[in-house]
Amino acid sequence: MNCEKIMSKLLEIDDYSHIPLKIKLHLLLCPKCRRESAILLHSLNSMKADAPYCAPSWIEKSIIAKIEEQNASGYSNISPFKWIASSSIIFASIILVNYSNTFIDINKEFGKSFSIPMAIVMGSAITSYLAILVGCNYEAMIKAINKYRHIILK
Numbered sequence: 001m002n003c004e005k006i007m008s009k010l011l012e013i014d015d016y017s018h019i020p021l022k023i024k025l026h027l028l029l030c031p032k033c034r035r036e037s038a039i040l041l042h043s044l045n046s047m048k049a050d051a052p053y054c055a056p057s058w059i060e061k062s063i064i065a066k067i068e069e070q071n072a073s074g075y076s077n078i079s080p081f082k083w084i085a086s087s088s089i090i091f092a093s094i095i096l097v098n099y100s101n102t103f104i105d106i107n108k109e110f111g112k113s114f115s116i117p118m119a120i121v122m123g124s125a126i127t128s129y130l131a132i133l134v135g136c137n138y139e140a141m142i143k144a145i146n147k148y149r150h151i152i153l154k
């Protein structure tokens, strides 16, 4: 993303306590946008401090909760069923490939030297799948981790 897109995305954010990773990375690497975002945040904070009326926090929280409820499905365009189905196919194929005639014939021909490249291919498939899963559901995962932090950290 270029600087203009980053700044327009930054302006679209309602709650600056959580800035998306893509924008954070750009702000880390781009001094111009970092300076502009600092000025923007400073301006917003000073406007907030001088506001004639401040909504009670319970109203803000209930409005934000309703907005999050409406946008809850917007985290990922891919349904959980499809993620589970694709992971099941990957794991089933890893198990079933050991019983295929072609795999058995190739294993007989090349012996144990075939197992290592096969394991590398399977490991790459799992790693790619997990990287895409985390990349597509990053926001939801961070939210879930924060929600269940007290259980995870026990």
Ligand SMILES: [Zn+2]
Pocket: 002, 003, 006, 026, 030, 032, 033, 034
């Ligand atoms: Zn920039």
